[in-house]
Amino acid sequence: MAKNTIPDNQSLEISKLRKRWKIIFLQLVSTAALLALMNRMIKLYGSCSESFVESYSEGSNYWCPSYEHTRGLIWFREQTGSLVLPDAIHGLDQTGNMTLLAPLIMCAILTAIWIYTLTAKESISRNIRRLLIGGMLAWGLLPFAVSWIAAISSYGFHLPWGSADELNHLEYLSKPVLFIFELVFLGIVFAPILSGLMGIWGLSRKLLTWTIGYYLTIIGIHAILTFEGITESVDLGLSPLPAQIGEATLFGGLVSPLSLNLLAVAILLLVYLESGSAVISNMEYASMLPGEARRDPEYVRQFNNVLNGHIAHLIGVMALVSITTAIALEFDDFLISTVSALSGGQWAGQVRESLELQLTYGKVISAGLFLIVVAGMRFILPWQRVTGIVESTLMRFRSSES
Incomplete structure (x- = not known):
């Protein structure tokens, strides 16, 4: 019977699994993706427009509803006279990325x-x-x-907002109200970080998905509020993203700087959710096993294979998604270059210089053309057989290593 069991440190007990280096590795990857996502979002959506900044005199404090916390807290302190929490906790005594350190430690x-x-x-x-x-x-x-009860004992019953100073006790609620507003300014940036960390290390799928939904909401609201038709009526001072995606100058002409930033946000969202969900899924599987099965070598081997597959897919699939998306965004340029090489006419050059293809919807058209071509190639290239060969090769490689 002893031969059919494994040591305690290799069993599928939840307390043991939480200490496995592969589980911790996936959690660290998810945490790193979450922090990198926050930093990328601040760079993309954390500034005010130049016209909005220029409307204020030099040295004055201003605030716009961007994805950044220090500007709002400084403006709020100027309006109210003080903050409840010290500047060290807010990060106001630092500059640059160091302003994020203290709130992250609190999270x-x-x-x-x-x-x-x-x-x-x-x-x-x-x-x-x-x-x-x-x-x-x-x-x-x-x-x-x-304060209210003491005043009632001295002056009789009265409402807490009397005209006289002795009968007005609402000032004692000012600090809690200020504290709530401070949490709002901090929560704009750090609420998804807190929920994300709780979801990753507390194994909560609901908190993981809430963080994803929050970031997608921020991106959508920013796009709406910076739309030209909206800013003509109500300009909140947000800095819009460039309307043109830009020239592909990075990685051998594969992506432009703006598309790289947007692609990084999308990939970081996927890495964060995939690695965090992988930990939760494996933990749920182990928790549903009966007590004896958690020490069964066959179940342990299957669990390790699934966990190794998650790590391999996380690296391979995300790299493939990144490259494929970059190719899809520049697929229109590839088609135009092909037509130009085959025909040699001026039409291809005129289309390439068209402003429409550099706009956002031009890249959507490019990605759509890429999907159409890839879907049509299944009549020429058997994708299922190709992927089957790749998967079988990887399985043989892993079995040879073990």
Whole structure:
């Protein structure tokens, strides 16, 4: 019987799996993709338009609803006179990417507390929740309640917003309200980071997908608010993305700088979701196995094969998707070059210089043409057989290594 079991450190127990280096590797990849995605989003959507900035005098603080937190907090501090949290936590005492460090550390601490609350005993989790909720309520409402009750005992019953200073107690609610607005400015950037970290390390698929939905919403709202028809009526000061995709000058003329940034956002979203979901899927599979099966060598071998396949597909498929997408965006240029080489006329050159193909919808047309050509090539090239040969080769390679 002992021959049919494996050591404890190789079993499929959840506590053991969380310490496997491959599981941790996928979680680290997902975390790195999430942080890189935040940095890329700030560079693309975190600035105000030049005309909006020039409308303010030099040295004055301004704010536009961009994907950036320090500008809004500085403007809010100027409007209210102070902030509840210190500048060190907001990152306002730093410049550049260092402004993100302190809030990211706070997100990591909150994630660790949340995970500990989930995994601790029920009594400990309940006490932690009571302590946090009770502490927040006491800090926010207790001074207001004590002041109002003390004034009632001295002046009789009255509403807390009396005209006299002794009868007005709403000032005790100013800090909680300011704190909520500070969280809003911080949450614009760090709410998806917090939910993403909780989803990755707390194994929550709902939080993973919420982060994806948040970023897609930000991209969609930015596109709507920077649309020319909207900005003519209401200009919020957001910096629009260039209307032209630009000349492909990177990686041997494969992509343009703007398309590379947009492609990076899409790939990082996929890597974050795929690697995070892979961990959750494997953990769910292991949790559904009966106790004896978690130590069965056959189940362990199958689990390891699936996990290795996830890692291989994560690297291979994402690289293939990146290259294919870049080719699809420049496929119109390839077609025009082919026609020009075959016909030698001036038509190809005139089409290549057309402004329409450099606009966003021109690249959508290019990608559509690429899909049509690839779909039509199945009558010439058997894609299923090609992919089958590739998969069988990879399987033989992995079996030879083992």
